[in-house]
Amino acid sequence: MLCFTLKERRRLYEANLVNVGLELETEDKSESDDGKTYFVKIHAPWEVLATYADVLKVKVPFKTNDIPDNSEMPMNWLSTPFRLPEHIMHPQPDYFTAPFDKSKSDFFLIDNKDTFFSPSTRNRIVYYILSRCSYFRDECGDKDKKGIKRLLNNGTYTASFPLHDVSLFWKYYGEKIGIYFAWLGFYTEMLLFAAIVGTICFIYGILTYDENEWSKEICSEEVGGNIVMCPLCDKKCGFWKLNTTCNSSWQSHMFDNVGTVFFAIFMGIWVTLFLEFWKRRQARLEYEWDLVDFEEEQQQLQLRPEYETKCTGRKLNRITQPYLPITSKCARTFLSGATVLLWISLIIACIIGVIAYRLAVYAAFASIMKDSATTHIQVVGPYITPQLATSVTASCINFVIIMILNLMYERVAVWITDMEIPKTHLEYENKLVVKMFLFQFVNYYSSCFYVAFFKGKFVGYPGKYAYMFGSTLRNEECDPGGCLIELTTQLVIVMTGKQVWGNIQEALVPWLMNWWGSRKARNHPESLYSRWEQDHDLQSFGNLGLFYEYLEMVIQFGFITLFVASFPLAPLLALINNIIEVRVDAWKLTTQFRRPVAAKAHSIGAWQEILNGMAVLSVVTNAFIVAFTSDMIPRLVYMYAYQPDGEMNMKGYINNSLSVFNISAIPLAIKRYMNMVLLCRYRDYRYASGHEKEYSHTMQFWHILAAKLAFIIIVEHVVFVVKFFVAWMIPDVPSDVRARVKRERYLVQEYLHNYEVEKLKIQLSQNGHTDCSCTPMIYPSIPKHEVLSECL
Structure with a gap:
């Protein structure tokens, strides 16, 4: 028995739409811009809207709200520049609402039936009908074949979209898009406080520039000019003077100072306030947008057409539904997990490749930037050091790799999520969120984790260095000014590059594609280029449109929380980006994409838990950055316990922080660089040659290590106690x-x-x-x- 043709499916489907009360109007194809496309316009009369509003239990007003509005946040004036004025927003009166009952229509405040239901509600009702209307006859054997999504998938129709109009934003696009912009706006407002404090800490670093005793010692000819450092690589690197790192030492002080500790603690509290105040804001929006009881409605979500198509098995339960056999489900889950692990391993392999690049190229830079062969002591120019040159080039290469892997993995993540055949759209989105975020987390942050917590930590000492890949490449050392400035460089390049590239991609790509797609329509008079044809030529927003917007902002959130101790200006960069982002997103939605089908959402979904997890992790990472990446703790230990004059200053710190090595023990491959240099210095706390504990760690090393661990424990406990106290003090729902x-x-x-x-x-x-x-x-x-x- 032959099944229906596409034309027959359209005829049956449209007839069924008319049977349920919708009004259809078909435009002649000869009047379309290509002369081939039919446009079917759907109108929903009052009776249909009222009937399905009753079915969907849409909440509508029945009485004006008589409770005074006390929703203003403390210090609300600070966020005023980010708020649109009332003459643009056109705020409407607040009402008490109740689920619509068609039989009691006179109970509700119906002034005008044409405007009683909001645009997003009408949009959602029509889509509800379209997704449940069938296109089959029993003799075809296509039972349970229904819904506009299947008709789009099998090519019966080429597109289905509501037309653009002008109205209130969340009522126009639906609550799901509205909650995203509400979250983005609130996040941007809260960034203002973090940006102000971070800028103050940065300015403090500049103002205390002249008080930086250790940098003065590094740059001075008497101290830094007379300290000869051990070679930083085995074959091509010579000895070098400490004062060649003068510039990086001064630059490091702008980010590595007492203000860093304060800002790290502040950000641990800020992130808690942000999440707690967002919960309150979200609760208020749930009430204002009639989403208080949305959880019950969410349980009745429509099954994905792909799930119904691929799951042909049936089992009896309270509701007869298609199901996926447990063996197939386990096999698909295993394959999905293995694929994710494979790609994460690929990222780690790429990071190891970048590390190998750093090790190999550093030797090349160091051999180029050396002095004449008479002294064999390297004197680097005043602006560029091998460490800086290697760090910048490695960060740029790492950024390019990140972008390439992102493009590849996005397709893989969608493919393996489709392969798992999630039952509902919510389940599909949550599975994709976990996969994409896990990948992005490793992809974007792994290089920063390497610089912050691994670089310079497993080096060894002259004569007994640690090597990567056997004895080929010696592990990287930190600059005498510390690894913090390199972490800052890495963070600035990756974070700024991502934000600039993201904004260009979001604005330019859809604009170019729309321009290319609508180029033929420019030959037609404007009167023939109708509203529905203009919307048809726009890009489709898709079900995952918001997913990528959230992902972009959550990755940015990680940059300004996980590593903010190394770069106090990160919140300021994020604030500037988000001021642009919110406008680019709004422009893109209203002018470059078709109007998406309105959908409800009472929260930001799985992203909330991800933000909570990153907030907790940020306390740990920033405590470790201050303790192990910056030189804050060693300096404090020296000032309070090892200052020889008993004074509270940093004089003599540089000489104290460098160990001494007898170069006669250096391998023959390096001895050829030896001229009149008998001793070289390296960054560590070890006994000198000839001591009974030769080259083992000094007691000062263990004191510093104990101070670092004590700092981490104290800071984490203080911040966590404050976080939990603040979370307990601030109720999730305003009174x-x-x-x-x-x-x-x-x-x-x-x-x-x-x-x-x-x-x-x-x-x-x-x-x-x-x-x-x-x-x-x-x-x-x-x-x-x-x-x-x-x-x-």
């Missing part, structure tokens, strides 16, 4: 919102009761019963509604 929810539920019950009483009186009056001797006084223990039923 006025709780009061409004309770009052709304009370008024719904009371007003419906009074409505039924009045309706009953009218009915009794019309039936000639003008008196009812039954009163609540006769039955004092019986509720009013039961008394009324007995009177009836």
